[in-house]
Amino acid sequence: MKRLAVLLPVLLLLAASMVGQDQIRTGIGVGGERIRIAVPDFATATQDASVAPLNKTFNEVLFNDLSAAGIFDVASRSFYPMGNFAAPQDIKLDAWSATPVKASMVAFGNLGVSNGTMQVQGWLFDTKSPQNPQVLAKQYREQAIDGNARLIAHKFADEIIFRLGGGINGIAESKIFFISTRSGHKEVWAMDYDGAAQHPITHLGSISLSPRVSPDNSRVAFSSFYKGGPNISVYSLELGRMLNFPAFGGTNLSPAWSSDGAHLAFSSSRSGDPEIYVCDANGGNLKRLTQVHGPDVSPVWNPRTNSQIAWVSGRSGLPRIYMMDSDGGNVQKLVDNGYAVSPAWSPNGQYLAFAWIRHYGPGAPGNSDIYIMDVVSKHWIQLTHDGGHNDSPSWSPDGRHIVYQSTRGGGEQIWTMLADGSQQTQLTFGSSNTQPNWSWK
Amino acid sequence: MVLTLAAVAVVGGCKKKVAPPVPPTAPPPPQPKATLTVSPSSLTRGGSASLAWTTSDATSVKIDEIGTVSASGSQSVSPADSTTYHLTATGPGGSAEATARLTVVEPPPPPAPPVATESDAELFARSVKDIYFDYDRYDLRTGDATAVNENAAFFKEHPSIKFTIEGHCDERGSTEYNLALGDNRANAARTALINAGVPASQVKVVSFGKEKPFCTESNEDCWQQNRRDHFVYGQQ
Structure with a gap:
C-alpha cells in the first residue's frame, strides 16, 4: 500500500498534475480545468407578489448547486455587468467573456408566477461561440411554492452539470x-x-x-x-x-x-x-x-x-x-x-x-x-x-x-x-x- | 389445673383410760380452704387468661404475683412468660395455699415477617457479575475466570433462571464495528458458560455496541466501564 503519488483523475479538481484515464473530462473540451461559469440572478417576469421570495430561493439554490458541483469555477457576482438578464437578447457575450468575469459559460433566465403557477425559463450560453452560443434552453412549470422553486433550480443545475460535466448526471436532485x-x-x-x-x-x-x-x-x-x-x-x-x-x-x-x-x-x-x-x-x-x-x-x-x-x-x-x-x-x-x-x-x-x-x-x-x-x-x-x-x-x-x-x-x-x-x-x-x-x- | 390442699386437722386422741375430764372449751376455729384456677391454662404470648380464686375461713388472701386480693374473685392476667400463681389464705384456723400454673408459649414465627423471599431477579442481581474486556478485544481476560466460573455455578444452581448477556463497547471506533465486536464479547461469555455446563437454553445474547453506554465521559475509566458483558435477568 502506498500513498497516492498521483492525484486521482476522477476528481478532476486536481487537473493539472493528473495522469491516467480521464472519465470526467471527456467531451468538455477544457482539459481538466474547472469551467468558469457566471450565474446572474434570474429576472422576475411577472408582478405577482409571490415572485420575489420564490425567485430568491431559486437563485440561491442554483448558485449553490453549480458552486457545489465540483466542476465549475463560479464567477463572483460582484464582477457581473449591471443589468437585467432575463432572455437571450439581454446577453452580450463579450461582457461575460471579458475581464473581470472571464466566464466561458453564462446561465441566465427568468421566473414568473401567474394564477398560482410558477414558470421558469433558463438558458446556458457559451461565451466563446458567438455564432451559436446556446448550449441549453429549458422551460419549467410547477405549482408556485418554495419547494418547487428549489426543485426547478436543482433540475436546471443538473441539466447544466450533465451537459458540461462529461455526461455524468448531476446530483442536485439526489x-x-x-x-x-x-x-x-x-x-x-x-x-x-x-x-x-x-x-x-x-x-x-x-x-x-x-x-x-x-x-x-x-x-x-x-x-x-x-x-x-x-x-x-x-x-x-x-x-x-x-x-x-x-x-x-x-x-x-x-x-x-x-x-x-x-x-x-x-x-x-x-x-x-x-x-x-x-x-x-x-x-x-x-x-x-x-x-x-x-x-x-x-x-x-x-x-x-x-x-x-x-x-x-x-x-x-x-x-x-x-x-x-x-x-x-x-x-x-x-x-x-x-x-x-x-x-x-x-x-x-x-x-x-x-x-x-x-x-x-x-x-x-x-x-x-x-x-x-x-x-x-x-x-x-x-x-x-x-x-x-x-x-x-x-x-x-x-x-x-x-x-x-x-x-x-x-x-x-x-x-x-x-x-x-x-x-x-x-x-x-x-x-x-x-x-x-x-x-x- | 386445680390443686386443692386441705389442711390436715389432727384430731388428738388419747387412749388413756382415765383422763380427768377437761372442761369443754370452744371448738377450734375452722381451717381455711382455698382454690385457685386459671383458664385457659395455656396461651400464646400477648394473650390473656382469667385467674379465679375462692377461699373460706380466711381473713387475709394474697396472691404473690398480684398482691392482696378479696376472698374470692377473678382477674385477667397477661404474663409475658409462663407463671405459677401462688395464693395464700390465712385465717384464725391457720392457712391454706393454692397454686395455678399458666403456660405462655412463643407466638408462631410472625406470619412472614418481611424476611424477603428474595426474588429470582434480586438473587440474580446480587450473585451474577458482569465481565469486562480490554480495548478492541473480545476474548475473556484470565483475571475474569473466577467471575465466569461463579456465574456458571449460579446458573447451574438455578436452571429455571433465563438470562441475557448484553455485549457493550466503548465510544471509540465505528458504530457498525462496535456492534459486531459487542456480539463477539457476548458470545465469548456464552460459550464459556456453555462449556462450563450451563444449558444453552438459559442463555440469550444481544449486542448493543456503543449504543447504550453505562458511563458517558471520554476517559479510560469510563471506557473500561463500557467494555463489558452485562448480565440481565430474563430474556426479551
Whole structure:
C-alpha cells in the first residue's frame, strides 16, 4: 500500500498534475480545468407578489448547486455587468467573456408566477461561440411554492452539470439518508443533498442504524432493535411503512444493496459469530460468505460489477478492510495497519472511501479521517485533516462528492466534501446526525 | 389445673383410760380452704387468661404475683412468660395455699415477617457479575475466570433462571464495528458458560455496541466501564 503519488483523475479538481484515464473530462473540451461559469440572478417576469421570495430561493439554490458541483469555477457576482438578464437578447457575450468575469459559460433566465403557477425559463450560453452560443434552453412549470422553486433550480443545475460535466448526471436532485436523534430516538431521516428539507422517515421509537437506500429509491434497508434484534429491516418509501423481512437470529447489521437492487449483503451473528451473508432483496436465499472467527461487518458491493465485496474484519485483531469475490472466494486484505472501518465503494468501482486511524495504538491517538484508495493499485490519499472523528463516508452518485460524519464542530454532524477533500460543508446542526448514505440517483 | 390442699386437722386422741375430764372449751376455729384456677391454662404470648380464686375461713388472701386480693374473685392476667400463681389464705384456723400454673408459649414465627423471599431477579442481581474486556478485544481476560466460573455455578444452581448477556463497547471506533465486536464479547461469555455446563437454553445474547453506554465521559475509566458483558435477568 502506498500513498497516492498521483492525484486521482476522477476528481478532476486536481487537473493539472493528473495522469491516467480521464472519465470526467471527456467531451468538455477544457482539459481538466474547472469551467468558469457566471450565474446572474434570474429576472422576475411577472408582478405577482409571490415572485420575489420564490425567485430568491431559486437563485440561491442554483448558485449553490453549480458552486457545489465540483466542476465549475463560479464567477463572483460582484464582477457581473449591471443589468437585467432575463432572455437571450439581454446577453452580450463579450461582457461575460471579458475581464473581470472571464466566464466561458453564462446561465441566465427568468421566473414568473401567474394564477398560482410558477414558470421558469433558463438558458446556458457559451461565451466563446458567438455564432451559436446556446448550449441549453429549458422551460419549467410547477405549482408556485418554495419547494418547487428549489426543485426547478436543482433540475436546471443538473441539466447544466450533465451537459458540461462529461455526461455524468448531476446530483442536485439526489437525497441523503441518515440517522438522527432529534426525536429522542435513533431514527432514519432524509434530506436533500444540500441539507434542505430534513425530515424523519421512520418512527419506530427504538435504535435504528446504518440506513441504505435501494438503487431505485423505493426502499431503505437498515438495522433496527425495534423488534428485539437488531434485525435487518426494510422501509418502503413508496408505501410509507415497514416491509416484511425475515429475522435471521443473532445480531444483524449494516445492509448493503447490490447496484442492481437484487441482493443485500450484511453481517449476521446467527451462527454465534458475526459473518458476512448475502440474500435476495426480500430476504430469501440466504448464503454465508465468510467463515473466520471475529467481527465481520460493513460489507459493500463493487457497484460496477457486483462481483466483489469489500468489508471490515477483526479476524487479525484490529478492524481492517478486506475484499473478496461475491461468492466468498479470493479474500485479500486492502488495509493492513491501523484501525480501518466503514468502506464505501465509488460508483465507478475504482475507489474505496473509508475511515482510518492510521497511526493507531498506545501513545499514538491518531484521528479517524476519511481516506480513499484505488482498489487496484492500493494507493491512497487522505481527504480530511481538520480534526475530530470522521467516519461513515458515502459517495454521491456522480462520484465527485463524499458525505460523511464528523465531530470536528463538537457533536456528531454530517458534512459533505468534494472527493479531493475540498469544499467541506456542514449540512446538519444540533442533536446527533450520523451514518449518512447518499442515494444512487 | 386445680390443686386443692386441705389442711390436715389432727384430731388428738388419747387412749388413756382415765383422763380427768377437761372442761369443754370452744371448738377450734375452722381451717381455711382455698382454690385457685386459671383458664385457659395455656396461651400464646400477648394473650390473656382469667385467674379465679375462692377461699373460706380466711381473713387475709394474697396472691404473690398480684398482691392482696378479696376472698374470692377473678382477674385477667397477661404474663409475658409462663407463671405459677401462688395464693395464700390465712385465717384464725391457720392457712391454706393454692397454686395455678399458666403456660405462655412463643407466638408462631410472625406470619412472614418481611424476611424477603428474595426474588429470582434480586438473587440474580446480587450473585451474577458482569465481565469486562480490554480495548478492541473480545476474548475473556484470565483475571475474569473466577467471575465466569461463579456465574456458571449460579446458573447451574438455578436452571429455571433465563438470562441475557448484553455485549457493550466503548465510544471509540465505528458504530457498525462496535456492534459486531459487542456480539463477539457476548458470545465469548456464552460459550464459556456453555462449556462450563450451563444449558444453552438459559442463555440469550444481544449486542448493543456503543449504543447504550453505562458511563458517558471520554476517559479510560469510563471506557473500561463500557467494555463489558452485562448480565440481565430474563430474556426479551
